[in-house]
Structure formats: C-alpha cells, structure tokens
Amino acid sequence: MTSFDAIVIGGGHNGLTAATLLAKSGRKVLLLEAVDAVGGALRGYEFHPGFRAGGLVHMLNRLNPEVAKLIGFGGALAGAAMLPTVALSAIGAPAVLRGAYGERIDGVTAAEAACFSELREKLLFQAGILKRFLKRRPPRIGGITAGDMATFASAGMGLIRNGREEARDFLRMLLMNVADVADEYLTDDRLKGLVAFDATLGIHLGPRSPTSLLGLYYRLTGEAGGAAGAQFMPGGGMGVLAAAFEKTAVSAGVTIRTGTTVTRILADRGMTTGVVLADGEEISAPIVVSAIHPQTTFLNLVDAAELGTGFLRAVKNIRSKGNVARLDLALDRPPEFKGLSSADHRGRLVIGRSIDHVENAFNPAKYGEFSEDPVMEITIPSLADPSLAPNGAATLSALVQFAPYQIREGWKAGKPRFQRNVLDVLERHAPGIGKSILGVSLMTPQDIETRYHMPGGHWHHGELQADQLFISRPVNDAAGYSTPLTGLYLASAGSHPGGGISGLPGLLAARHILSGDRR
Amino acid sequence: MTPDPATRIAGQMHIATPRLETPFHPRLAALSRTNDWYSWAGCKAPHSIFDTELEYFCIRSQAALFDISPMVKYRISGPDAERCLNRLTLRDVRKLAAGRVHYTAWCDDHGHVLDDGTLFRLDYEDFRLCCQERHLPWLLDSAIGFSVSIEEETEAVAGLALQGPTSFSVLEAAGFAGVKALKPFQLAHFAHDGSEVTVSRTGFTGDLGYELFTSADKALSLWDRLWAAGEFFGLKAIGYDALNRARIEAGFIVATADFVTAEGALRADRLRMPDEVGLDWLVDTEKPFFNGRDAILRARKEKTLKHILVGLEIEGNIPAEHAIVYHRGKREAGLVTAAIWSPLAKRNIAIASLERPFGERVTDDLQVEIYAMRELQYSRLMKRAKIVPRPFVRLDRRTATPPGSF
Numbered sequence A: 001m002t003s004f005d006a007i008v009i010g011g012g013h014n015g016l017t018a019a020t021l022l023a024k025s026g027r028k029v030l031l032l033e034a035v036d037a038v039g040g041a042l043r044g045y046e047f048h049p050g051f052r053a054g055g056l057v058h059m060l061n062r063l064n065p066e067v068a069k070l071i072g073f074g075g076a077l078a079g080a081a082m083l084p085t086v087a088l089s090a091i092g093a094p095a096v097l098r099g100a101y102g103e104r105i106d107g108v109t110a111a112e113a114a115c116f117s118e119l120r121e122k123l124l125f126q127a128g129i130l131k132r133f134l135k136r137r138p139p140r141i142g143g144i145t146a147g148d149m150a151t152f153a154s155a156g157m158g159l160i161r162n163g164r165e166e167a168r169d170f171l172r173m174l175l176m177n178v179a180d181v182a183d184e185y186l187t188d189d190r191l192k193g194l195v196a197f198d199a200t201l202g203i204h205l206g207p208r209s210p211t212s213l214l215g216l217y218y219r220l221t222g223e224a225g226g227a228a229g230a231q232f233m234p235g236g237g238m239g240v241l242a243a244a245f246e247k248t249a250v251s252a253g254v255t256i257r258t259g260t261t262v263t264r265i266l267a268d269r270g271m272t273t274g275v276v277l278a279d280g281e282e283i284s285a286p287i288v289v290s291a292i293h294p295q296t297t298f299l300n301l302v303d304a305a306e307l308g309t310g311f312l313r314a315v316k317n318i319r320s321k322g323n324v325a326r327l328d329l330a331l332d333r334p335p336e337f338k339g340l341s342s343a344d345h346r347g348r349l350v351i352g353r354s355i356d357h358v359e360n361a362f363n364p365a366k367y368g369e370f371s372e373d374p375v376m377e378i379t380i381p382s383l384a385d386p387s388l389a390p391n392g393a394a395t396l397s398a399l400v401q402f403a404p405y406q407i408r409e410g411w412k413a414g415k416p417r418f419q420r421n422v423l424d425v426l427e428r429h430a431p432g433i434g435k436s437i438l439g440v441s442l443m444t445p446q447d448i449e450t451r452y453h454m455p456g457g458h459w460h461h462g463e464l465q466a467d468q469l470f471i472s473r474p475v476n477d478a479a480g481y482s483t484p485l486t487g488l489y490l491a492s493a494g495s496h497p498g499g500g501i502s503g504l505p506g507l508l509a510a511r512h513i514l515s516g517d518r519r
Numbered sequence B: 001m002t003p004d005p006a007t008r009i010a011g012q013m014h015i016a017t018p019r020l021e022t023p024f025h026p027r028l029a030a031l032s033r034t035n036d037w038y039s040w041a042g043c044k045a046p047h048s049i050f051d052t053e054l055e056y057f058c059i060r061s062q063a064a065l066f067d068i069s070p071m072v073k074y075r076i077s078g079p080d081a082e083r084c085l086n087r088l089t090l091r092d093v094r095k096l097a098a099g100r101v102h103y104t105a106w107c108d109d110h111g112h113v114l115d116d117g118t119l120f121r122l123d124y125e126d127f128r129l130c131c132q133e134r135h136l137p138w139l140l141d142s143a144i145g146f147s148v149s150i151e152e153e154t155e156a157v158a159g160l161a162l163q164g165p166t167s168f169s170v171l172e173a174a175g176f177a178g179v180k181a182l183k184p185f186q187l188a189h190f191a192h193d194g195s196e197v198t199v200s201r202t203g204f205t206g207d208l209g210y211e212l213f214t215s216a217d218k219a220l221s222l223w224d225r226l227w228a229a230g231e232f233f234g235l236k237a238i239g240y241d242a243l244n245r246a247r248i249e250a251g252f253i254v255a256t257a258d259f260v261t262a263e264g265a266l267r268a269d270r271l272r273m274p275d276e277v278g279l280d281w282l283v284d285t286e287k288p289f290f291n292g293r294d295a296i297l298r299a300r301k302e303k304t305l306k307h308i309l310v311g312l313e314i315e316g317n318i319p320a321e322h323a324i325v326y327h328r329g330k331r332e333a334g335l336v337t338a339a340i341w342s343p344l345a346k347r348n349i350a351i352a353s354l355e356r357p358f359g360e361r362v363t364d365d366l367q368v369e370i371y372a373m374r375e376l377q378y379s380r381l382m383k384r385a386k387i388v389p390r391p392f393v394r395l396d397r398r399t400a401t402p403p404g405s406f
Helices: A013-024 A065-070 A074-079 A110-134 A146-161 A164-173 A178-185 A189-200 A213-220 A238-251 A294-301 A309-316 A355-366 A411-429 A445-452 A504-514 B005-010 B025-031 B052-061 B081-088 B136-142 B167-173 B216-229 B240-250 B293-302
Strands: A006-009 A029-032 A045-048 A051-053 A085-087 A095-098 A104-106 A255-257 A262-268 A271-277 A282-284 A287-290 A325-331 A348-351 A375-379 A394-401 A437-443 A488-490 B036-040 B043-048 B063-067 B072-077 B101-107 B113-123 B126-131 B149-152 B157-163 B187-192 B195-200 B209-215 B235-237 B307-314 B324-327 B331-342 B347-355 B366-373 B378-388
Touching: A006 A013, A006 A271, A013 A029, A013 A065, A013 A238, A013 A287, A013 A504, A045 A325, A045 A437, A051 A325, A051 A394, A051 A437, A065 A074, A065 A504, A085 A189, A095 A189, A104 A110, A110 A146, A110 A164, A110 A178, A110 A189, A110 A213, A146 A164, A178 A189, A178 A213, A178 A355, A189 A213, A189 A348, A189 A355, A189 A375, A238 A255, A262 A294, A271 A287, A287 A294, A287 A504, A294 A309, A294 A488, A309 B136, A325 A411, A325 A445, A348 A411, A355 A375, A355 A394, A375 A411, A394 A411, A411 A437, A437 A445, A488 A504, B025 B216, B025 B235, B043 B052, B043 B240, B052 B063, B052 B235, B052 B240, B063 B167, B063 B216, B063 B240, B072 B081, B072 B136, B081 B126, B081 B136, B113 B187, B113 B195, B136 B149, B157 B167, B157 B216, B157 B240, B167 B209, B167 B216, B187 B216, B195 B216, B209 B216, B216 B235, B240 B331, B240 B347, B307 B331, B307 B366, B347 B378
Parallel strands: A006 A029, A006 A287, A029 A255, A085 A348, A287 A488, B063 B235
Antiparallel strands: A045 A051, A085 A095, A095 A104, A262 A271, A271 A282, A325 A394, A325 A437, A348 A375, A375 A394, B036 B043, B063 B157, B072 B126, B072 B149, B101 B113, B113 B126, B157 B209, B187 B195, B195 B209, B307 B347, B307 B378, B324 B331, B324 B366, B331 B347, B366 B378
C-alpha cells in the first residue's frame, strides 16, 4: 500500500489549488482525477468536428488575485482587458456596460447612466463589506477566534465609515430581491433585466424571489485586474488557465493521476486513513482533501457507518439541482448581433430584456418545466481563441436558463423543444444566425452532471442561497473545510465561499489544513 | 381539490376514537374494575385494573399480565441491518447473537439521548427495536447508505409482559414447551394458533418474567391461552401504576419521565448525554463509530458532563416524587424523577437527576424537600437522602435458569 502526506480528490481548479499549496509546504501530495484530464470546469471539449469549447466556464470574473499569482497568472490578470457587458434589447439598440461592471454605459440616457452609477456604487460598497468574509474561513459557532472578531469589527467599521445611513441601508437591502432594488434605482428595462439576470444566473431564484440580490452581491465580490465586477477572457482562451493550474501543481511536486476514480474514503472511528480506488488499490494518507461535490463525498465515498445520522441527513438535503444549460454553436462565420459594434462582440452579451422577462423565464422552472422564452449570456470564444474553430468559422457559447435539472416530460423529449426555444431567441437578436449553424451542442444540467461529475449539474456544487452560505456551506458541521472526520477536508465550490473560478475554496481549505487545526 | 363533505367526514372518523384501543382491549375492558385509563403513545392503556396495591403484589408474588402493545416497535432487516443498528445505537450489535435481546439507547449527532429501548435479534439479519418514543424519520435517515429495510410495526404486533415468580409456570401450563431453557435476554419462537409467538425472557420489573409478541389478530387467542393456564398460578391483569413501582425498585429509567428525550426537549438545557442519565455503561468506546460518539467522548475528556442520575434512599416513608434535592439544606442539587416506598426493600427509594459535582464528587449531606399534603395543608419535610446503588432490589429468581417452578 502506497502512502502520501495528503490525497486530493478531484482535479478541478480548487483541487489543484489546494494540492499546490499543500505540496509547497513540503508535503507529499497525490491528486486523483476521475476523468482523463485535470481542469474540471475549465476542461474544454470538441462539440462538432473541428469546433471546440474552451470549458464549461466561458469568462473569468472572480479569479482570486492570490490564486492567480500562485499559478503565474498574476500579470495576465492585472493586464487583462476588461470586456464589456452588452444588455441586448428586443426592439432597439443595446446598452453597453464598459469598464468594471458599467463604469461607463453607452446606449442609455445620461440620467439613466447616473442612476446606474449610483446603484453600482451602492452595490459595490455593500459587496465590499461581504467580500472580507469570502476571503477567510467562516467562523465556527462556539469557536469564534480573534481573527473572526477582527473581521466582524472591520466589516462593522467599513459599514459605518460612510455614515449610519449607509449601514442601515446595507441591512435593509441584504436579503432583498433584486427586482425591488432595480426598480428603486433604474428605469431602463435593459439595465433592470441585466441585473436581474446576473443576480439569478446559476441559482434557482427569480428576480422577485426573496434574497435574490445575494446572487448579484456574490457576482460583484469577484474582481479582475484589481477592479471589482470586471470580467475578462485570458489570451488564448480558458484552456490556458487549466494548463496553468496543472503546470503549477506539477512543478510544486504534486503527483497527478488522471483516469483514476476513488470509490471509498477510508475512515475508522472518526479518523480518515486514506482512499480506495476503483481497481481496489488502497492509498493511505492522514489528510484527504475532497475537492468534489460534498454530496458525492459523503453519500458515495465515505461509509455511512462512519458518519452521524444528523450529518448525513443534512448532506442529503443540500439543494443542488442546476438550472443552467450550456449551448455551443459551430458557425460558418462569426455571428452578428443587432446594433452591436464588431469590437463589442468580444464581450458578454446578455439576453434578459426586462425583469419580467427573467421572472417569466424562471416561473416554469418552479414546476419542472423549462423556459419558453429563456434568458442567457453569450460569448463568442473563437474571437479570443481562434484555434477553437476552423479559419473563418466561429463558435458561440451560451449559458441559458431556466433549464431545471429535472423536467416533467424528461429531457429526452424536452431537449429538442428547448433547443428550438433557445435558437429562436438567438435568431431574434442575431438575424440569420440559424442559417450559419453547422453544429449544435446543448448540455442540460443532466449532461453537465455526466460530463463534469457535478451532481445536479450545479456549478456551485449546491445552491448559492442564504441557507447554504457561509457557516452553513455546505452544511454547518462541515463548514470551514473540516468535517466530522478528522483528516478529511472539503475544498470544492460546495464549500465557502462558493462556485465560480475563484480558487478560494481550495486556497482557504489548504490554508486551514496548514494552520494545523485538524478538525 | 377539496373532497366532498361526505368523503371528508369519513376520513375523519378517527376523531371519534381519540385513543386507539390495543388488540387486548376487549379483555382489559372486561376485567377493569377501576375504569382508570390513560394515554400511552396514543393508545388507551390502564393505570390500574382492580387495585394498584394488589396488582403490584401480583408482580412480586404471583404472575401479572401487562399489555405492552402501545410500545413503539420497529422491524429492521436486511444484509446491513447489523451495521446500520451498530451505527445507530450505543452498544455493540455485533456482540448480540441471533435469538438474544439487549437493552440499549441511541443518541443524536451531539450525543444527546433520543431514547432507550430493547433490541431483539430475531434472526441474523432481522431485528426488532422496542422503545418509548417514535423515531421513524430518524431511523429512515439512519438507513441512508445501508442495504436495510425499516418498518414501523407498532400496530401490527401485539405485545404482552408476563411477569412474576409464577410466570414460568403459567407459560409451561400454557404449553410453551422449551421456555424452561430460556436464559435472561434470550428469545425463542413458538407456534400459536396457526401463527407464531416470540417469547423473550425480558421485562421491566426486575423479576422473573417474559415478554410475548404476536401478530395483532392473534392477540386475543394468546391472551385466552395464558389466562386459562394462569388460573391456578394467581395470574392477574395489571395496569401501569403497579408496573411503575416494580420498575423503580429494579432501578429502570423511563424516557420522558426520568429524562427528557433529545427530540422531545423544548429547552436546550434539558438535553442529556448517556452519562447523565445513568446509561454510561451502554457506551461501547471500542466498537465502530456510532451516532454521538465524538460528542460523548469529548464531553468525558473535557469533563463537561453536567448531570448525573443516582439512586437515593430517603429517610421516612413518604415518597419523594418530584422533590427538590438539596445539599447542606440550602444549595439546590437536583430533582427526584421517580420515588416510591418500596414494599419489597422496605425502604423509601428514589431516582434523582443531580447537577454535578453533586452525586459525583459531592455525595454527602443531601436532603430532599417533600411537601406532604395532610388534610389540605402541606407539611414541608426535609429528609436526609443517601446515594445508593441501583437496582434497589435484586432477585435471584430473575436470573435463575431453569426458572422456579410452582
């Protein structure tokens, strides 16, 4: 039986980050990945002969600067050109948000631009308060540390720095729905639709659902190039990033084994001792870091006999059913969206025409049906990475919702209809696109689950809602990366702070392990 | 959709019988002279049948028949039943052989006692768990990850406790050949009325006794079979009040009476760990992981256990039920949860829950404050109490095998 100082399960970017940090501390680290390549959601795939998608993720907006530095991406991140966000309109010209989440806006009245600026400033300030909690391990109830108190104090100070009114407003807004906030500040339906979309993307909430503003806060806690709310595409596409994560891990001394499935995490009376692989091989290590979905970890890999009933009950009840479908189009020429300059096609194009549009797209999801008129965000990855498509051709990637994990008619029957809905919407905004399509790939949450081993096809590894955040992420007894089993740690998006390509769960988990706290 | 009124009313007929009658109810009702019923887990159960005093002496001098059908019963079976129950409960189920019974308890993840009860290993992969409270959701969630089926069979299975020195003779006379070989906590299956009855040498009295389980539809024929056989062995039906006296003498605790169960407690400080209700001996620290293990071991290590359950012997003859226990006459140290004048021990005995260090390091100079109602006036009595081991009464006939014959 071979042995390591630490085993990391899952070669997604969080697993790679954790493995790298552990290896850098001098530990002998083994990383096990079930599929044949590491990179997780950054892994690309060919969806039509000659056409590739860069990864499930098609843009960066929250890569943590420390993680970027770790993988030698710091310079690229700092120097990256911020990409615009385009709020497409059904009838007229689009509104284009430039800089970091609309520092400047084209296509709206000066008065509306001023309103948006006010809202943006408010949200960024409030997200800034929350952000400090995202960069550290959540406090443990009954075990609050001096560091926790310092964070609370600094959050409090940050709040009242701008006056008590600002603090009151923060508490008023924190659990509001995004629609009410948007109505409070804005009049332009395109901008309202955009914030409604951004707040609910990847979350099973509509803009009018209570607490839906949290999703937008989460989005705005992300940064790129030092600017909160910014987004960019790495030169050479997302594949570059996966390679950087892998290279860093390897040079830190991490042993990577791909195509290796873990079938058991060994534990005895509260202590983790190693893992068992699909072929029966046992590998021992005093530390096992599970950078895969918490439900897979506890419901499939750890013997139920080694975990408490209450704990398993909580894990089983984690809500983790995705709502987002991923569309890839192989096009014979770059698409042209109505009223959009060719440079702005490099940005993020959002179809969420109004709050009502997003809300109406969400409604059927509550009843196990997909949207008839879905909302989506679109990128044209081949513009940043021409290698994805043959010369002259293009790829289009879209995250489309709402496409619930389970639909009543079943996805086998529903998928062709949903695909038609999505293409109809695209045709309205980019007339003629239908004729240029060479190939279509539509991944429902079920397909995403299969390809990326994400239960529920949920890229956050669990709903990003108030009851599954912070000290309750993924469940209270496993918040803060430790689990009821000594030596077993969590490090996936299912842990604090959550999903997206940030690397924070991996970073914070590794730091926690290195701090020597074994529980 | 709202059902039509007739359907709705038909569906509500259970309201007409708010207390379910057990399969033995026709016999109990016919025998009942006191007509004194209470609700046990939603069932109509007798406090007494004819006279609590005499019923108690039936347990100790003759044979007593007590209906335990309302006891909550779960059937747990399947290839993983042993492993599942081993994770659920405190004792090592691997050590429980098929055909044996053990007393056990189970906790939540935080080590707080959910209930205690008896676990019957009917066959290698087939168990029956008997307890006071209902736990189906907890049990079903405890089955996650195990190949096991869990069913509630409280209403489907009727149960009788046959207790007292002549109980073996009653069974023998009733034709249960082979009962003689049963050792304490052993069980065996017998043919009955075209069906089967499971007889275990268990009970809640600290006396020689047996418990019999059969399907509800065979309940009355089982009763009649025993009743006919018991005629010359002093067999009487009894109610709970008499049984309660016997169980206090035997030092047994009752969930919700001597401690509040973890799921029943409304107040956070009412939760109890096994070590706080006298069940520390059930906790097997050597066995594989079980619910509450980490919390219990941590509490032991960090000495954070707050309470302790003790037996008390109190001067005088006034039962000190629910009396406050004092140290040096002033400092509150705990509460008496059950107390009687024990006819068998000829002592005034009690079970009490004390707040540590009382009962642990500080055991001297305890007193109980009894309010004795005497013709509409309370007499406040401060009686000295001494911590004594449980059981208060130990009977050789409980364990003698073969059992005494009459």
